[in-house]
Amino acid sequence: MMTVDAVGLEERAADLAKRSIKKHAKIQGLRIAIGCIDLTTLEGKDTPGRVAQLCRKALTPDARDLSLPHVAAVCVYPSLVGTAKKALQGAEVKVASVATAFPSGQSSIAVKLEETKEAVADGADEIDMVIDRGAFHAGRYRDVRSEIEDVKRACGPAALKVILETGELGTYDNVRRASELAMEAGADFIKTSTGKIAPAATLPVALVMLHAARDFERRTGRRVGVKVAGGIRTAKQALQYLVIVKETCGDDWLSPAWFRIGASSLLNDILMQLWKERTGAYQSDEYFTKD
Amino acid sequence: MTQARKTKTAIRPANGRLAMTAPSDLARLDAWEYAPAPEARDYLAIKPRYELFVGGRWQKPKSGRHFATINPATEETLAEVAQADAADVDRAVAAARTAYEKYWRRCPPAHRAKYLFRIARAIAERSRELAVLESVDGGKPIKEARDFDVPLAAQHFFYYAGWADKLEWAFPNTNPRPLGVAAQIIPWNFPLLMAAWKIAPALACGNTVVLKPAETTPLTALRLAEIIEQADLPPGVVNIITGAGATGAALAGHRGVDKVAFTGSTEVGKEIARACAGTGKRLTLELGGKAANIVFDDAPLEQAVEGIVNGIFFNQGHVCCAGSRLLVQESVHDVVAELLHRRMQTLRVGDPLDKNTDIGAINSAAQLSKIEELVRSGDDDGCSRFQTECDLPARGFWYRPTFFTGVSMSHRIAQEEIFGPVLSVLTFRTPDEAVEKANNTPYGLSAGVWTDKGSKNFKIASQLRAGVVWSNTFNKFDPSSPFGGYRESGFGREGGIHGLLPYIEARP
Numbered sequence: 001m002m003t004v005d006a007v008g009l010e011e012r013a014a015d016l017a018k019r020s021i022k023k024h025a026k027i028q029g030l031r032i033a034i035g036c037i038d039l040t041t042l043e044g045k046d047t048p049g050r051v052a053q054l055c056r057k058a059l060t061p062d063a064r065d066l067s068l069p070h071v072a073a074v075c076v077y078p079s080l081v082g083t084a085k086k087a088l089q090g091a092e093v094k095v096a097s098v099a100t101a102f103p104s105g106q107s108s109i110a111v112k113l114e115e116t117k118e119a120v121a122d123g124a125d126e127i128d129m130v131i132d133r134g135a136f137h138a139g140r141y142r143d144v145r146s147e148i149e150d151v152k153r154a155c156g157p158a159a160l161k162v163i164l165e166t167g168e169l170g171t172y173d174n175v176r177r178a179s180e181l182a183m184e185a186g187a188d189f190i191k192t193s194t195g196k197i198a199p200a201a202t203l204p205v206a207l208v209m210l211h212a213a214r215d216f217e218r219r220t221g222r223r224v225g226v227k228v229a230g231g232i233r234t235a236k237q238a239l240q241y242l243v244i245v246k247e248t249c250g251d252d253w254l255s256p257a258w259f260r261i262g263a264s265s266l267l268n269d270i271l272m273q274l275w276k277e278r279t280g281a282y283q284s285d286e287y288f289t290k291d
Numbered sequence: 292m293t294q295a296r297k298t299k300t301a302i303r304p305a306n307g308r309l310a311m312t313a314p315s316d317l318a319r320l321d322a323w324e325y326a327p328a329p330e331a332r333d334y335l336a337i338k339p340r341y342e343l344f345v346g347g348r349w350q351k352p353k354s355g356r357h358f359a360t361i362n363p364a365t366e367e368t369l370a371e372v373a374q375a376d377a378a379d380v381d382r383a384v385a386a387a388r389t390a391y392e393k394y395w396r397r398c399p400p401a402h403r404a405k406y407l408f409r410i411a412r413a414i415a416e417r418s419r420e421l422a423v424l425e426s427v428d429g430g431k432p433i434k435e436a437r438d439f440d441v442p443l444a445a446q447h448f449f450y451y452a453g454w455a456d457k458l459e460w461a462f463p464n465t466n467p468r469p470l471g472v473a474a475q476i477i478p479w480n481f482p483l484l485m486a487a488w489k490i491a492p493a494l495a496c497g498n499t500v501v502l503k504p505a506e507t508t509p510l511t512a513l514r515l516a517e518i519i520e521q522a523d524l525p526p527g528v529v530n531i532i533t534g535a536g537a538t539g540a541a542l543a544g545h546r547g548v549d550k551v552a553f554t555g556s557t558e559v560g561k562e563i564a565r566a567c568a569g570t571g572k573r574l575t576l577e578l579g580g581k582a583a584n585i586v587f588d589d590a591p592l593e594q595a596v597e598g599i600v601n602g603i604f605f606n607q608g609h610v611c612c613a614g615s616r617l618l619v620q621e622s623v624h625d626v627v628a629e630l631l632h633r634r635m636q637t638l639r640v641g642d643p644l645d646k647n648t649d650i651g652a653i654n655s656a657a658q659l660s661k662i663e664e665l666v667r668s669g670d671d672d673g674c675s676r677f678q679t680e681c682d683l684p685a686r687g688f689w690y691r692p693t694f695f696t697g698v699s700m701s702h703r704i705a706q707e708e709i710f711g712p713v714l715s716v717l718t719f720r721t722p723d724e725a726v727e728k729a730n731n732t733p734y735g736l737s738a739g740v741w742t743d744k745g746s747k748n749f750k751i752a753s754q755l756r757a758g759v760v761w762s763n764t765f766n767k768f769d770p771s772s773p774f775g776g777y778r779e780s781g782f783g784r785e786g787g788i789h790g791l792l793p794y795i796e797a798r799p
Contacts, residue, residue, distance in 0.1 A: 003743045005763050008594030018434065020328035020646040028323055211593050242323070247637045251322045 055087035200230020229262025347526025390527030411448035430652030469497030471549035575783025580736030584614030662711035735777025
């Protein structure tokens with residue numbers, strides 16, 4: 001396994017974060033970012049009403065600018081997959097569901113598989129599973145891997161995103177190891193975080209995962225996407241992630257097929273920045289719908 | 292997923308006004324290119340003509356001649372600067388001598404510190420102006436001038452300001468005394484930073500200075516003269532004279548000078564050493580290099596590639612401590628070469644004032660032709676050449692980031708300092724072989740070691756005959772860290788407590 005030097009990695013990520021993205025590049029970048037968003041609500045108080053409204057936002061992020069893309073997916077708990085599916089009927093926006101005892105993953109494999117199958121049966125296009133961090137830290141890598149393989153089988157036609165929960169992995173070497181493990185086990189995406197643990201996504205962590213995905217493709221010919229999630233709230237952050245993707249993997253990765261941003265409040269900040277680019281002034285947040 | 296496919300008919304919302312752009316189309320429309328992000332230079336005032344800064348005044352050269360300094364990225368003339376001849380050198384050395392006897396050797400050390408702090412603060416306050424000036428006069432990317440050259444220059448003044456009144460503690464029981472007048476000749480690769488490296492320790496120790504910047508990059512040193520003027524230093528403590536090699540030779544050979552400090556090519560360094568021999572002048576030289584950057588198979592390769600890129604392409608490779616010889620363990624040669632080639636394609640070559648530019652312009656036409664000549668020798672020797680495939684601006688001096696594989700120790704490109712963005716890749720099999728090859732050069736300025744194994748890292752580092760060894764990083768600098776060479780890379784150290792020694796007499 002390729003080892004990671006933390007100092008050098010963080011330095012490179014900080015360097016890339018300094019790219020100056022202005023004018024048309026900013027507008028184009030923000031449009032790409034919208035298209036890569038997995039618009040997410042994962043709260044105990046989520047209801048069908050809340051999810052339906054979020055789906056509407058997913059389809060038309062800004063009612064004043066219909067030229068904007070829709071987001072990539074709506075990400076919900078399994079119990080709300082049906083609601084989301086109905087609200088997005090006929091649209092290209094995917095329904096993603098977290099599963100496998102999200103966010104802790106502390107449950108039996110039988111329960112995890114059953115939950116996955118139900119979500120897929122309800123219409124989930126994508127499953128966001130969590131890895132068993134307990135097993136990972138105990139050194140039972142084979143168990144982690146076989147669990148991912150089992151869930152992948154349970155997904156059937158649905159795409160599988162594997163959440164590494166990098167905030168609990170402790171080192172970049174572990175992030176690299178977990179990334180490789182997940183990809184070898186059949187992940188379609190590797191994902192940083194549940195969003196329930198701090199730190200969630202960071203630029204260096206994303207960089208390690210992109211390196212791993214790029215090397216995996218070179219080695220096996222199969223491309224696995226990368227999803228960053230948790231703590232990405234500003235347009236500026238989103239652009240920094242796009243820069244890292246572009247300069248590490250290339251322009252053809254700037255697509256929801258290979259890159260996703262799991263977020264909720266990010267979308268409105270992007271819309272605000274786009275209006276600022278258009279008018280030269282920031283609008284009050286009351287001009288942007290809070291769904 | 293199947294369900295979604297089945298229902299993939301055109302969406303028909305009730306109000307029928309919903310137009311959607313599929314996100315998958317966005318990136319396909321056209322590649323996401325960064326818009327130009329040029330640093331503004333309109334506020335930067337460059338005078339049409341600069342005179343010599345001697346005795347605290349701007350004086351016309353006795354030679355009566357001036358020469359042009361150009362922007363290497365556009366070939367436009369930026370300003371004319373005075374050409375100092377032997378008579379001008381005489382006048383500058385005399386001014387420095389007067390200032391030494393009259394003010395500076397009598398100045399209480401804490402007051403010397405006060406002046407140095409003042410200069411440091413002024414550099415920090417005018418950092419943007421200095422960064423832009425450094426970039427237009429020398430061709431380096433604004434991000435490097437902004438994040439490296441200028442802040443580090445200020446830090447050097449801050450650092451040595453702190454030592455000025457503590458020399459007795461730095462060298463206890465040695466009664467440290469200043470030497471007198473220091474002649475300092477600096478190169479064109481880090482013009483302001485080299486001026487700071489030279490001037491700060493000299494003044495902290497109580498010497499006065501005659502500094503000559505390189506003829507292609509005099510403007511930031513002249514701006515530093517303005518800062519020194521505003522800092523109200525006693526007249527003649529710092530004198531800055533401009534000119535080419537003849538001016539430097541006259542300065543180094545002047546009989547009124549007590550100390551010569553030179554940074555530049557080994558060839559000129561040898562001439563200066565010959566001129567100073569037997570004169571009693573103290574001498575320090577910081578000369579060329581052909582540093583080995585050693586990458587073992589257990590290295591963090593992704594970061595090693597960043598270190599290789601930084602090691603050789605930083606400042607277009609115009610770095611005496613550049614990691615210009617990559618020694619890579621044969622078992623990882625191919626993967627490193629592939630990663631490096633891929634990484635190089637993302638380097639952004641062009642307008643040095645663009646904030647996203649990674650590689651700027653080659654400093655001068657003469658340097659460009661030297662690089663081209665050595666690359667031709669690499670081609671002729673049958674080495675494989677790889678380059679960044681990018682467009683280069685039509686005007687100005689440019690060279691594509693380049694590396695050669697299949698290089699042998701006996702090839703010229705493995706032996707001679709290219710001083711440009713050109714890397715020679717060689718292989719080794721065992722740690723002993725790596726050390727042997729790394730040390731097999733007349734130079735010895737710097738080296739890099741890349742391995743995740745700590746014990747190996749320390750062991751190799753201690754066997755390398757180089758003034759600086761970087762472990763799992765490259766081109767890192769700090770005012771508190773000494774820098775200097777072995778053998779043909781020179782002698783004497785700059786930076787840190789060691790950097791004081793060349794400027795004091797420290798015997799009881």
